[in-house]
Amino acid sequence: MKNMALILIACALIGPAAEAQVDTAWARVWDSDSYGQNIAVDDAGNVYVSGSPRLGGGSIAPAYNTDGQLLWTRYFGGPDSYGGSAYGMHLNRRGDISILLGGYCTVRYNALGDSLWSRIYRPMGEYATPAAIVSDDSGNVYVTGWCVYTNCWATVKYDRDGMLIWERIFDGYPGYYPLRNYDIALDRQGNVIVGGLTQTQGPDSVVGITMVKYNSAGDLLWISRHDSSDVFNHLYMAIDDDDNIYVSGQWPVSYPFRFIRQPLLIKFQPDGGTAWARIYGDTLARSTDPPVIAADSSGGVCVCGVDKLGPDSLDRYRFKYYVTKFTPDGDTAWGRCFDNTGYLFDYPVDIKVGRSGAIYVGGYSWRPLMNPDITIIKCSSDGDLIWSSTFAGDTLSSEYLNDLALDRSENIYITGKMFIEGIGEKMITIKFVQSPTEANDGSFPLPEGVSRTAYPNPFNAQTTISYSLSQTGAVKIDIFNILGQKVTVLDEGVHATGEHKVVWEAEGLPSGVYFARLSVGGETETAKMVLLK
Numbered sequence: 001m002k003n004m005a006l007i008l009i010a011c012a013l014i015g016p017a018a019e020a021q022v023d024t025a026w027a028r029v030w031d032s033d034s035y036g037q038n039i040a041v042d043d044a045g046n047v048y049v050s051g052s053p054r055l056g057g058g059s060i061a062p063a064y065n066t067d068g069q070l071l072w073t074r075y076f077g078g079p080d081s082y083g084g085s086a087y088g089m090h091l092n093r094r095g096d097i098s099i100l101l102g103g104y105c106t107v108r109y110n111a112l113g114d115s116l117w118s119r120i121y122r123p124m125g126e127y128a129t130p131a132a133i134v135s136d137d138s139g140n141v142y143v144t145g146w147c148v149y150t151n152c153w154a155t156v157k158y159d160r161d162g163m164l165i166w167e168r169i170f171d172g173y174p175g176y177y178p179l180r181n182y183d184i185a186l187d188r189q190g191n192v193i194v195g196g197l198t199q200t201q202g203p204d205s206v207v208g209i210t211m212v213k214y215n216s217a218g219d220l221l222w223i224s225r226h227d228s229s230d231v232f233n234h235l236y237m238a239i240d241d242d243d244n245i246y247v248s249g250q251w252p253v254s255y256p257f258r259f260i261r262q263p264l265l266i267k268f269q270p271d272g273g274t275a276w277a278r279i280y281g282d283t284l285a286r287s288t289d290p291p292v293i294a295a296d297s298s299g300g301v302c303v304c305g306v307d308k309l310g311p312d313s314l315d316r317y318r319f320k321y322y323v324t325k326f327t328p329d330g331d332t333a334w335g336r337c338f339d340n341t342g343y344l345f346d347y348p349v350d351i352k353v354g355r356s357g358a359i360y361v362g363g364y365s366w367r368p369l370m371n372p373d374i375t376i377i378k379c380s381s382d383g384d385l386i387w388s389s390t391f392a393g394d395t396l397s398s399e400y401l402n403d404l405a406l407d408r409s410e411n412i413y414i415t416g417k418m419f420i421e422g423i424g425e426k427m428i429t430i431k432f433v434q435s436p437t438e439a440n441d442g443s444f445p446l447p448e449g450v451s452r453t454a455y456p457n458p459f460n461a462q463t464t465i466s467y468s469l470s471q472t473g474a475v476k477i478d479i480f481n482i483l484g485q486k487v488t489v490l491d492e493g494v495h496a497t498g499e500h501k502v503v504w505e506a507e508g509l510p511s512g513v514y515f516a517r518l519s520v521g522g523e524t525e526t527a528k529m530v531l532l533k
Contacts, residue, residue: 022432036428038403046064047429098141117162140165141158197235242299263280267301304321306346346363
């Protein structure tokens with residue numbers, strides 16, 4: 001196997017200049033103890049989220065329109081019926097939303113929030129742990145999971161009306177038995193690929209990554225395994241336009257007095273053959289978690305893990321996003337470390353490749369002695385940092401990202417949770433928009449010659465919003481809280497060319513994140529402000 005060192009050692013610093021090309025369009029916090037786990041967006045810009053209450057089972061599924069207005073909310077299950085959380089969600093081109101819950105329960109809604117059906121699957125009568133869900137454009141749903149007691153993988157197909165079409169049990173093959181499976185995907189031919197771990201039998205057992213492929217009728221096409229000496233925790237899958245399958249995991253490497261896990265990437269061909277496998281990373285300097293993965297339109301693949309740096313001047317180690325792009329032949333096109341200035345730890349959760357070829361990574365970051373914030377970066381297909389954005393609440397809140405989605409214009413949508421001390425966990429959903437020079441995002445940037453700032457920010461009780469007009473026009477400034485509720489209309493009227501200032505007195509309002517929306521001539525832009533008391 002080819003052992004490859006990463007090309008670039010130095011980190012790209014993320015500073016204020018990189019933060020100027022993206023803005024928060026809206027942020028919504030669900031007012032109950034809950035957290036968001038999955039997010040999807042349709043071609044009209046409607047946003048669908050699935051999450052779970054902090055206590056009990058079932059799911060919470062809110063839907064928003066492109067402006068962040070709540071369309072509908074659906075609850076399913078409860079502590080006595082369906083335990084666990086929302087393990088996965090998939091939105092197909094028909095607008096059907098399929099959600100996978102604990103207890104191997106699948107729920108389907110249409111785009112209007114109408115409940116279409118729900119099904120519970122018990123393989124061989126056994127309670128199974130669900131792993132992943134996917135659906136096709138004909139409305140069929142495919143679910144896979146792991147039977148804990150019988151050590152097998154169970155995969156089922158439902159038609160669009162919820163009728164069980166087939167079920168398949170994978171209980172290993174000669175010399176191997178299954179461990180846990182983690183992911184499921186469909187290729188362009190409608191074949192079903194399930195990925196997980198298997199282990200050899202005997203005293204010197206070896207864990208390996210195993211892929212199982214069925215056709216749409218449920219017939220087994222092939223089983224392919226890559227012995228990995230040992231693989232830990234998780235694996236991620238991606239399929240390119242030629243139906244090649246990429247899988248990321250970990251490879252353990254021992255050195256004197258230390259043991260580290262390096263990232264492992266494998267490319268399986270459509271017929272199940274292994275095209276190549278790569279262990280990558282500086283073996284003495286890096287310890288990388290299983291990297292998240294996304295295939296691009298050029299036949300390459302992008303992965304992002306954690307890069308360990310340090311110690312710094314205070315003898316502290318730092319963990320940063322490290323993105324690597326591989327060519328279709330498995331060569332390293334480039335590797336980049338992205339250092340979010342002022343943060344010690346940056347932990348990536350998801351990666352997506354946009355239609356433009358740009359790469360988006362989302363996760364969360366920690367400052368010393370501070371709570372975590374949500375961080376998103378965008379880099380070009382050549383690995384150059386384009387922008388970063390950090391979403392931070394007040395000093396009493398912690399923000400975590402769990403899933404990221406892009407629309408066709410490469411607006412970015414994330415869901416996760418905001419933990420507020422003394423209050424609890426809240427599901428948070430955020431839409432980010434880019435400047436028109438970065439993506440055709442469909443947002444409404446201010447006309448040329450118009451600018452706005454808020455100072456001080458963060459502020460205590462009072463801040464001044466300044467803006468400049470290049471020509472006379474109608475101006476309106478609205479203030480919203482983080483729930484999207486309008487707090488006040490701060491300014492409204494026709495104003496002349498030049499500099500303008502308006503003071504916002506926030507007496508009587510609680511600490512937290514607020515948004516000032518400046519509208520000029522029918523076009524708008526939003527600025528985030530933090531009130532600290």
